[in-house]
Amino acid sequence: MKNLKTFTFTIVLCLMGTTYASAQYKSDDWKDRDKWQKVPQLLKAMNIRPGAKVADVGCHQGYMTMHLAKAVGKTGKVYGVDLNTYRLEALKEEATEQGYNNIVTIKGEENDPLLPKGQLDAIIMIDTYHHILEKPLKYLKKLKKALKPGGRLVIVESIRTYRKQLSRDEQKEKHNLDIGFVRYDFKKVGLIPADFKYPLTRWKNKKEVWVWFLAGVKPKEGSR
Template sequence: MNSVSMIIFLFMFSVFGLSAQYTEADWEDRDTWMKTDFLLQMAGVEAGHKVADIGCHEGYLSIRLAERVRDNGRVYSVDVRSDRLEKLRTNANTRNLKNIVTILGDYDDPKLPERELDFVFIIDTYHEMESYNKILGHVKKSLKPGGKLMILEKLKDWVRNKSRKEQVASHSLGPEYVREELEEAGFSLISEIQDHGDWEKENNKQMWVILAEKPK
């Protein structure tokens, strides 16, 4: 994302409040409509695991992961904005969570440690990644053999069956593109949920989930 795109992006956030679903006040409601506990069970996250949350914003998923992996686990929380990471650290401190490591990533590199992670989560962020091929390469390097990657996105009705470019322009993405990109990056697809419910309870935004694995 160039400087002009970044300015436009930040303007949209300030004017239209596009970050609202990530603020702490909405977290409890998000637990329900995103079925977060089910997703973490589906992935197999347990105490002691080392995991990453790419596109962590203010820490919604990172906090949930930190509570699940417990003190002997670790969460690497990645975002490209330092203000989000600062807010995440505040949210973690108020909960006395010491197992979260914040990382200021680049737009083409999440800067994760190599061959260390059991799971990586990219939730409603993959569609923003212009350099998705590079990022998938970095994610693959960060995972242990047999480590898993979960991607959740929303597909908006008005861009269904449209080109990848058209979908991304609407902050949306269909699973057919991501399946192909994961396979090209060397991941094995494990499971998929084609309809995980409605994003923010809006019935024209269908969530889908893909769970993939780095070969053992």
């Protein structure tokens, strides 16, 4: 059974590297993506300021990473985390072309983003959380450990309207995830739900594919 799960996870990662990358993640598509992704609202949900340290987990070739690099400025730092070296290499090339030297790439592991502990003001995951098939709560705990007290984790996912009633496993098989499942996960790991937008926008302006986000806050020391 364990081998079967690992095999399934490998297939999912391959799909992420082909269908999804060609559809939205390459730099050639970024201008079009800016028309519907609602980046300003996501940056606001992250509550980042110039000089902040933030992470883009599941960064692919760096679409959101570049927006974050601009938002935190020269005194800030952005960690771009992905499982695939070729994506990180493409990200580095894009950062050099755009003149950003505040980006650090990390080749994460399937169950660990390998982020520095307790140093980040905010983390964002776009269309990535549903790919964590095994022990998502364990992964969330690692993200939480990377945040400073008061830091924010923003999960961005999509759901087709006619899939809302499906089980979590059924949704993930379709590369969807509804907000209720993430609210539950946040509660289980001790992240306080904060800002959310449901729906935020339409995925690539498709009528029946809604994008949403949920922000969770790491409690400050001495609080619950």
